[in-house]
Amino acid sequence: MSIFQRPKRDVEQAYEKYADLLYRVSFAQLASEADACDVVQDAFVRYMTAPVVFFSPEHEKAWLLRVTVNRCHDLHRRQKNHDVTPFSELEHVAAEDEAPYRELLDTVAALPEKFRSVVVLHALEGFSLQEVAQSLGISLSAAKMRWSRAREALKEMIQEE
Numbered sequence: 345m346s347i348f349q350r351p352k353r354d355v356e357q358a359y360e361k362y363a364d365l366l367y368r369v370s371f372a373q374l375a376s377e378a379d380a381c382d383v384v385q386d387a388f389v390r391y392m393t394a395p396v397v398f399f400s401p402e403h404e405k406a407w408l409l410r411v412t413v414n415r416c417h418d419l420h421r422r423q424k425n426h427d428v429t430p431f432s433e434l435e436h437v438a439a440e441d442e443a444p445y446r447e448l449l450d451t452v453a454a455l456p457e458k459f460r461s462v463v464v465l466h467a468l469e470g471f472s473l474q475e476v477a478q479s480l481g482i483s484l485s486a487a488k489m490r491w492s493r494a495r496e497a498l499k500e501m502i503q504e505e
Contacts, residue, residue: 349392349393349394349395349396350391350392355388355391355392358388358408359388361405362405363388365405365409365469366387366409366412367380367381368464368468368469369409369413369416369464369465369469370383370384370412370415370416372452372453372460372464373413373416373417373457373460373464374419374420375453379419382419383412383419384412386411387411387412387415391408409479410478410479410480410481413461413479413480417457420457447505451498451505452468452498454501455494455498456497458490459490459493459494459497461480461490462480462487462490462491462494463491463494465479466487473487473488473491474487476491
């Protein structure tokens, strides 16, 4: 009996469909290219081995996002006492002439983790607040409150600069 619960073809299709999204979410959370790659790998290992039946593509996507965010939180807790690679690794994402974009990403990186998650998923990845709530395992009202507080915090941080 195999430890894998899914056919190779299904895993390959899911990887093609969701790997970039999971990488961006984990990179925004962890600010480390290597850790983001590890999180994506862990998410797909769990996808291959978990006995979960997905009822729709949205359910599959939400499950993978939830696993990714949980793994990011696990790594973040472990790294509290360790040095973390700065968000400057985002230089490969933004071109040289996009300094304001890089500054904005640095400002988002300075947000508390629970606000940063909502900003990354809602503003940068384009998820609805309902989808954000489902992905993070929180209520819709909590997602709306975090979004509101994150916007206020960003506004204050930008005005201070």
